Amino acid sequence: MRELREVFYVDGVRTAFGRAGPKGVFWRTRADDMGVKVVRELLSRNPSLPPERIDDVVMAATAQVGDQGLTLGRDVALLAGLPQSVPGFAVDRMCAGALTAVTCGAGEIAMGAADVVLAGGIEHMGRHPMGEDVDFNPRFVAERLVDTSAVTMGATAENLHDRLPQLTKEAADAYAMRSQQRAAAAWQNGVMHETVVPMSVFTDDGWRVADRDEFLRPETSMDALAALPTPFRPGGRVTAGNSAGLTDGATVALLASEDALGEHGLEPRMRLVAYAFAGVEPELMGLGPVPATRTALERAGLTLDEIGLFELNEPFAVQVLSWCDGLGVDPEDERLNPYGGAIACGHPLAATGVRLLAQLAYGFRERPQARYGLTALCVGMGMGAALVWENLAAGH
Amino acid sequence: MSGWAWAPRWSGRTSLPDTEFKLAPVETERGRVALVTIDNGEDYTKPTFFGRAALESLERLLPALEDGDWAALVLTGKPFVFAAGADITRFPNATRELAVEGSRAGHELFSRLRGLPFPTVAAINGACLGGGVEIALHCDARTISTAVRHFACPECFLGIFPAWGGTQLIPRLVGAETAVKFVVANPMRQNRMLGGPEAFELGFADRLLEPAEFVDESIAFALDLPDRAQRPPEDAAEILRKARNRLDDQVRGAAPAPYVALDLIEGALTGWSLQEGYAAEEAAVGELLPGPQAQASLYAFDLVERRAKSAPGRPDAEPRPIRKVGLVGAGLMAAQLATLFLRRLEVPVALRDVSEEALASARETIEEALAEQVAKGRYDEGKARFLASLVSTSTGYDDFADCDLVLEAVFEEVEVKQQVFREVREHVRKDCVLATNTSSLSVEEIGADVGIHFFNPVAVLPLVELVRTPQTDDETLATAWAFAERLRKRPVLVADAPAFVVNRVLTRLMIVVLEALEHGTDPDEADDAILRLGLPMAPSVLLQMVGPRVANHVLETLHAAYPERFPLSETLANYADGRDEIAVEADERRSQDELLETALEALADEIRLLLEEGVVAEAKDVDTALLLGAGWPFWLGGITKHLDQVGISERMFGRPLAEVDAGAKA
DSSP: OOOOOOEEEEEEEEEOOEESSTTSTTTTSOHHHHHHHHHHHHHHHOTTSOGGGOOEEEEEOSSOSGGGOSTHHHHHHHHTTOOTTOOEEEEOBTBTHHHHHHHHHHHHHHHTSOSEEEEEEEEETTTSOTTTTOOOOTHHHHTTSSOGGGGOHHHHHHHHHHHOTTSOHHHHHHHHHHHHHHHHHHHHSHHHHHHEEOEEEEETTEEEEEOSOTTOOTTOOHHHHHTSOOTTSTTOSOOSTTBOOOEEEEEEEEEEEHHHHHHHTOOOOEEEEEEEEEEOOGGGGGGTHHHHHHHHHHHHTOOGGGEEEEEEOOSBHHHHHHHHHHHTOOTTOTTBOBTBOHHHHOOOGGGHHHHHHHHHHHHHHHOTTOOEEEEEEEETTTEEEEEEEEEGGGOO | OOGGGTHHHHOOOSOOOOOEEEEEEEEETTEEEEEEEEEOSSOTTSOOOBOHHHHHHHHHHHHHHHHSOOSEEEEEESTTEEEOOBOGGGOTTOOHHHHHHHHHHHHHHHHHHHTOSSOEEEEEOSEEETHHHHHHHTSSEEEEETTOOOEEOGGGGGTOOOTTTHHHHHHHHHHHHHHHIIIIIHHHTTSOOBOHHHHHHTTSOSEEEOSTTHHHHHHHHHTTOOOOOOOOOOOOHHHHHHHHHHHHHHHTTOOHHHHHHHHHHHHHHTTOOHHHHHHHHHHHHHHHTTSHHHHHHHHHHHIIIIIGGGOTTOOSSOOOOOSOEEEEOOSHHHHHHHHHHHHHHOOOEEEEOSOHHHHHHHHHHHHHHHHHHHHTTSSOHHHHHHHHHTEEEESSSGGGTTOSEEEEOOOSOHHHHHHHHHHHHHHSOTTOEEEEOOSSSOHHHHTOSEEEEEOSSTTTOOEEEEEEOTTOOHHHHHHHHHHHHHTTOEEEEEESOTTTTHHHHHHHHHHHHHHHHHTTOOHHHHHHHHHTTOOSSOHHHHHHHHOHHHHHHHHHHHHHHOTTTSOOOHHHHHHHTTOOOOOOOOOOOOOHHHHHHHHHHHHHHHHHHHHHHTSSSSHHHHHHHHHHHSOOOGGGTTTHHHHHHTTHHHHHHSSOGGGOOTTSOO
């Protein structure tokens, strides 16, 4: 029997996350150029790694068209100036794109097919609105394979409120406000400085530097949140204030085998312990992380109590609440999204996963007592993803 | 790298979009950086120029820079363009006052930029020409992207000089040798431009950066700007003396701008303060810009960079695709043409000649030319092998059945050419375009559908005369036109008249020179007289290049049509026979002044007749043809601008050539 090789997270960076659309900072910036920026930043932060020793570049995008269409990993590798000998590919698992890129890379390393992999994601939702160029099979409706609400993410969030009446709009708003407050504090400490790379971008006002997420609203109040319209349903509960905005962003992480760590002098931050993807009812896609988390923990041989830090995506406040509800975690728990989440920083679909990793790694260093951590996401069309990591700063 | 590649978009007479200086503050750990973008809100196909609006925008911006608390300034351009220089659309008919005022306005604003009390960096991200270079030089330091392909001061090419401090700051930054090359020699060499790496090597920039993170890294550089040592003074006298000598050889004093530029560079290196230098630039540009050479140059620039590309006379018909070309004749020019077709079209070329030997030699020439491309790194060997494999040679026409266009390039004899076209027509499809490369014979009489007249050397001269006969239909002409453009040539549409335009004009000039020789004028004196115009080569050298036999043949054709104006020349006949013998008729030596005057009158007369016969649509076509097909200099504006400027046209027929209506006589 061959032995499985360990997979380590070394480093990860992201662009600032911009508001999708003509008013967003990245409106005139190409998606692949954003990927180039984070790849180059990652390499310049890890100068001991010879670029030709990168064995693969895995890049996720949900909309694999236009400037996200040319086998993104390979496209970005060439544009970033990596040697032609470095291959690359593209993956799609919608919101879990970057996490899937990471698990693909991890699989290559574990199998012995690679020693160093760059894995990340890019989503320019301004240039590629959700559902762009998608041709839904009419059987979905004719055979009632899924509820029609499954294709509108906001509607699936309303469905969660329906299904779990204990999760009120007030609870969702309170969660959203806390996310904004935590994010505001995070921009004052080192986490954003370490994980966000400023990028000069050309705009209608000339060159600017995109160095801050465009979704921060530290002044948000419960009153203001209560007054927002509910676009997905008259009298509904999901608002622009308690969900993540449409976002442009790019992320990338550096993964390595144990051999590569030693050979290139790379400092590992986390070890991948286990992961799981799971499927649920498409119209309740927000529930996906519950079974994914349970399975991942089971595969890791860990219990929830042993997890010291959770980085969850926040497409909708109610989605996080449903995960808390399902697993019995207090939404106000300090272990949960200590730096705020997507409500305050944005959610560029396939790019988000590596943001969670980078923030988890930072959080691990601040919390040496936390031995294990979890990154999890829900995924459109009814899926969930969960990755369990070990904190190497914990000194175990 | 030639300016032609860039300049198409550099001109454009229609009103240019306003350029703005846009300020964005960037907060960094080391303080606030002023990031300023030169932008006109358009994409790279419409570069940014400095006109009145741009200068006003800079003037509005400067107080915010001067009064603000900034750690550094980074000045950069929109993607692919830093700044493409002054808005030259305002230069035609400029007065002295406008020229002086424009120069002074730039000096005042740019020197305020230079005086900012914090580090300033020009981040040259793309095309940087003329005024773009000058504003960059008013910053403390410069970064340049490896992707920059156009870095130059082309002003001397246009009959002026860099008058926003360029002649003063360039020598101070890079020294006399490089300054002379950059400001004078390069523009006078077909407007040669530098790429980013070369500009960096020569000292124009402090950092050469990759394009991917160019602005990011330029900001970082500005925050960490090192002190730079002053350039030690140098004795530039010898460099400038040599530069003036080279200029004399090239332009014979006919173009004042490069001489003025050298004087200004010399001033900069011999103790002028910057303010004195600015004042000298202002005075000098006030003289030059309204002057005839600058005005002719602007006219010529517009002709070749804007008008020729708008393709006046091109029919609207849809051109047919060209997927295979036949070439009849395998002489030297045919081999050059075949190489051009392979390089630009990458389609099969069928070569036909009666001589196996000629075919073998043509193939060798083609393969050598392709090997040269490989050596230059333009293709790899596999590509060259493939292109060579596209050539088929034969003494028959079997390979011609699927040709879309056939060009005949056999020697200049009507009967031979007629025979060729009779044979070719039997072998090609009905819709195949049959073209001739004749330099003087009647296209219609030869039996071709259209004339496509290339100029020697084929790879260098951009002109083709497209000859339309009464039988040429629009689709054929459109196809020939598209064919020429794909070969990256600039077609000028001409009627099927003896020797068309360039050869007819040059032959008329040659007649004047030959007559002078036959009346006892010394050949060197005759050459010198004509060279005072600043032509690229002396008449005797041109004659050798064309070949006396070919020249005599053209003369015979013209003589048959216009015996009075084109008398046969015994001297030329001697040359054609290989005898270097001038047939002196009389001893009536002409002075250089007389000879030049006679030559200009002959040119004016011939061009008027060309126009009246309707050979071309207007005088601009004649000028375009001479600029692109004979390499005549910009400062003559082809030639009709000069003839009009010096009053010869007015004196001879009461109006400038620019106002002669084509076809008036017909």
